[in-house]
Structures are given as structure tokens and as C-alpha cells.
Amino acid sequence: MFHRNRLVPELMVTHLEKSLAFWVACLGFSIAYQRPEDGFAYLDLNGAQVMLEQVDPHAGQWLTAALSKPFGRGINLQIDVEAVAPVIHRLEQAGFALFRACKDTWYRADNVEVGQREFIVQDPDGYLIRLVERLGERQVSSI
Template identity: 45%
Template sequence: MKFNGLIPELSVSDINVSKSFYLDVLGFHLEYERTADKFAFLSLNDAQIMIEEVNGHWETGELTHPFGRGINLQITTDHVEKIKKRLENHQSPLYKDVFESRYQCGHETICEKEILVQDPDGYLLRFSQTLGELK
């Protein structure tokens, strides 16, 4: 297994609730876990994240819902609509329904289809599908 150069580790309030959300609802894969540590390493396509139940080792301040204020995690996908369907099938609320964005990247403009959802602890996840470049 190849590890990405940056892998966010999210402190979660309940490892089982979070694992169920990421695996069952969003379709992530469990790469490995350390059950005694209440830790799991997850992946979806090229995205990797770690989740670990709050244990007092990593907190730099009080954790109150929503966790991760000020950050959103962009996760690339080929099928935003499939993510939306999975969320609907599990009655998981959307933070923001499917929308298109245009981002200036140097001399190019990239068009992306995106959807926003919060995980059970409030971390903001942005699933993004590249639609192409605008000339």
C-alpha cells in the first residue's frame, strides 16, 4: 500500500458511528484498523484518511461540534451523483446539494461538479468531479 504525502487524521467522537458513515454510506474502503486504539485507515479512490476516537492525545483545544471548523476536505470522485445517491439511500442530509464550480488554475479554468456533506462529527467533506477545462 502506498501512503499519500498528506493524510488527514480526524478525531471522532465514536469510531463505530464514523466507520459506518464512511464505509457504508460514502463507500470508503477499510485498509486496516487498530481496534484497541479505536483507529481506522480508510481510502476512496486516491483519497486517504485516518479516523481515531478522541483519546486526549491529539487535541489542541476543546472539541465541540462541529469538529474541523475552518477546514473542508476535498475528495475527488468520478461520480458525484453516485455519492449523492448513497447519501439519499441512507437518509444522510446534504450540507449543499450538487453544484458546479469554476476554478482558475494558472492559465486554465477548471469546471467541477461538487457536493458537500458533513460527517457525524461535523467535518465538512467536499466531493468533487472534474468536468473539464474551459478555454
């Protein structure tokens, strides 16, 4: 049986097929299941899960205001991957520019620093997606 996470964001999208091309072909997600008649897909990438739902003004969807691009202002979704280089390659091949170039970053977490190789890309509707390759931990040099 498919395991659903306790927290799964559902993103409203303008064109489900374009979004699936990005999320599946470029980022590497698989379609766990979908309801094409509802413009809905549930995606999974090694336990990172997201739902996509195509905007339909006649479907009574839970919209608190009119949608305008870029969608998702104020949020970015961090997704762990084994390696960022193949994802960047697929994005380049598909014509997606990076929002923020790939770089190694170390974030303090109490007494250690957590390293990640990361970049940010926007999906077709403008959601910010941050892909992360874990680099390990190291002691904090100074607080």
C-alpha cells in the first residue's frame, strides 16, 4: 500500500500536463496516482510528496483569492535528492532557467552546521522549488 506523508502540499496549477512534464520529466517525481477527470495528480520522489490540481473556476476549489503568477509567493519547497547535477541537466535540456544558481551552503543547527548543495528553480506557475543534495555536518567554527 502506498504511504502518504502527514504533510503534503497541494499546489494549484494552470496546466496540469505542463506541470507534470516539469515535476516528472525534469525533477524526477513519479505519479503515485492521478484523477485526470479532476485535473489532479499525487506525486512522489523517494518520500517527498506533492499534489497538483489544475485550476477550474467551476469546481468549487479552496481558493482564498484570485490566483496570479507567480504562484506561491512567500514559500519555497525544499526537496532532498541524491544528486543535484542530473536534475540541473534535465532542467537545462527542457529549457528551464535556474532562479538561483547551484552552490554549497552551510546552515547552523545548534552546535553543528548542516551542508547542502542547492539550487532554486521555478515551476511553470512560478512556485519556487529548492533541490538539495546533502553534504553532511560539521562543527560550528564560531557562534
